[in-house]
Amino acid sequence: MNITIDQKGASKVAVVDSDEIVIGEVQDALDLMASVSYNNEAYKLLIRKENLTDDFFELRTKLAGDILQKFTNYGVKLAIVGDFSGYDSKSLRDFIYECNQGKQFFFLADQAEALAALHSLG
Numbered sequence: 001m002n003i004t005i006d007q008k009g010a011s012k013v014a015v016v017d018s019d020e021i022v023i024g025e026v027q028d029a030l031d032l033m034a035s036v037s038y039n040n041e042a043y044k045l046l047i048r049k050e051n052l053t054d055d056f057f058e059l060r061t062k063l064a065g066d067i068l069q070k071f072t073n074y075g076v077k078l079a080i081v082g083d084f085s086g087y088d089s090k091s092l093r094d095f096i097y098e099c100n101q102g103k104q105f106f107f108l109a110d111q112a113e114a115l116a117a118l119h120s121l122g
Contacts, residue, residue, distance in 0.1 A: 005040050008119045012042040013079075015111070022051040029067045033076050043075055044118040046111065049082030059091050068105055077121055079106040079114035 001018040014036040016022055023029050036042050055061045071078050084096055084107055099105040103121055108114045 003036060003040065005042060006046075006115055006119075008115075011044070011119045011122060012040065013044040013046055013115055013118045014040055014042040015115075016045065016047045016051060018051050020051070021053050022047060023056070023067065024053040025063070026066050026070060029070055033071065033074055037074075037076070044077040044079075044121070045071075046079045046081060046114050046118065049080050049084070049107075052080065057087060057089075057092060059089065059095060064095070068099075072104060077104055077118055079108055079118050081108055081111050081114045083109065 001016060001020070001022055004015045004017065006013045006015055016032070022032060033045070036045060049057075053063070055063045056067065057064070059065075068078070084093075087093065096107040099107055106114060106117045108117060
């Protein structure tokens with residue numbers, strides 16, 4: 001796993017680059033947040049959907065809710081980048097829509113769009 005920092009003014013976004021699953025369970029998310037905040041003083045994170053376990057996108061597992069709650073608790077903003085059109089779950093589509101209306105989590109199609117959304121949060 002490689003983490004780079006995209007900085008715009010005082011806003012820092014940690015961009016995760018990996019060919020493997022980075023977040024497979026809640027503890028992985030906590031470890032990643034701790035590492036990024038401690039090593040880079042970044043409280044915004046961009047990760048690709050391929051770096052998340054498939055269970056994250058199965059809302060009945062409650063993994064997404066548990067992980068996103070940890071991000072909320074620790075004040076870390078998150079953008080997940082990828083193509084979400086292949087999911088036919090109405091509840092997942094609704095969940096993604098609701099997240100994108102807020103200022104904490106984003107599910108976006110490309111990295112540039114995700115970086116812009118995260119940097120706009122100040």
